[in-house]
Amino acid sequence: MALTINFDLQEQDLDYYRQMMQKTQDAVRDLDRTEVLTAARKLATEVRDEVPEFVASRLLQLEQLVNMVEDSDWDLTEEEKLDVLSALAYFAKAEDLIDDRLPVLGFLDDAIMIELVARELADDLKAYEEFCVYRHNEIERRGEQAHTTKADWLEAKRKELHAWMRRRRSEKRSGSGSAGFRSFFSFRG
Template sequence: MALTINFELQEQDLDYYRDMMQKTQAAVRELDRSDVLNAARKLAGEVQDQVPDFVASRLKQLEQLVNMVEDNDWDLTEEEKVDVLSALAYFSQAEDLIDDRLPVLGFLDDAIMIELVARELADDLKAYDEFCAYRRQEIERRGEGAHTSKADWLEAKRQELHSWMRRRRSEKRAGGSSAGFRSFFSFRG
């Protein structure tokens, strides 16, 4: 029999976690990058099967952040890397708010911090997800030797947007509702 416990953190509750994150982020420039990444990877990998689902799903987000920094094809700028490493720095601390050895609840503080980090970097995570999906599609289409970069993905997104705009324009013209701005002011003779 499962037991469901729901709780809601108010802004003042989250302020405590944000303060902890800011203190950690302030020290990130002094930390070794590989130590930060290894600590996050270790946390995500070692306990994956030992934690409740609500923690495990957040640990996958932590892994994704590590992958984003290490992925040469994604090609983060130095500033973007520092942003992500700053977010990951909390997980390289030896001290936790809640001792990880405490069954079930030991990773609650980590899950909350991961959730805050994921929310802060939501747009970056979504873009990286899309890039990874694009890369998988290209490998399926062109084979294992296919090299796909962030620039390739952005170009494909640009082409997709232009195609969408042309299609919408054609649909509006075919609809016959009005001449439309473009055809009314056309300079095409």
């Protein structure tokens, strides 16, 4: 029998975690990028099967952040990498708010921190996820030798957007029953 416990963190609660994140970032400022990424990946992979689902799902997000920084095809700028590394710094420190050895609840503070980081970087994570799907589809379509970069993905997104705009324009012209805005003010002669 499972037990469900729900709780809400208010803004003042989240501020406490944000302050903890800032203190940690200051404390680990001297760590190099490899140490930060290794610590985050270690947390994300080593305990995933030993924690409740609400923590495991956040560990997947943590792993995605590490992948995003390490993926040369995604080609983050140095500033973007520093933003993500700064967010991952919490996971490179030795002590936690809640001792990880405490069954079930030991990773609660980590899950909260991951959630805060994921919310802060939600747009970046979504774009990276779309890129990964695009890259996977290109490999399926063109084979393992297909090398797909962020620039390729952005170009495909641009083409997709232009096709969508042309299709919408065409649908509006044919579906309205009138000549349409463009025809009424036509400069085509």
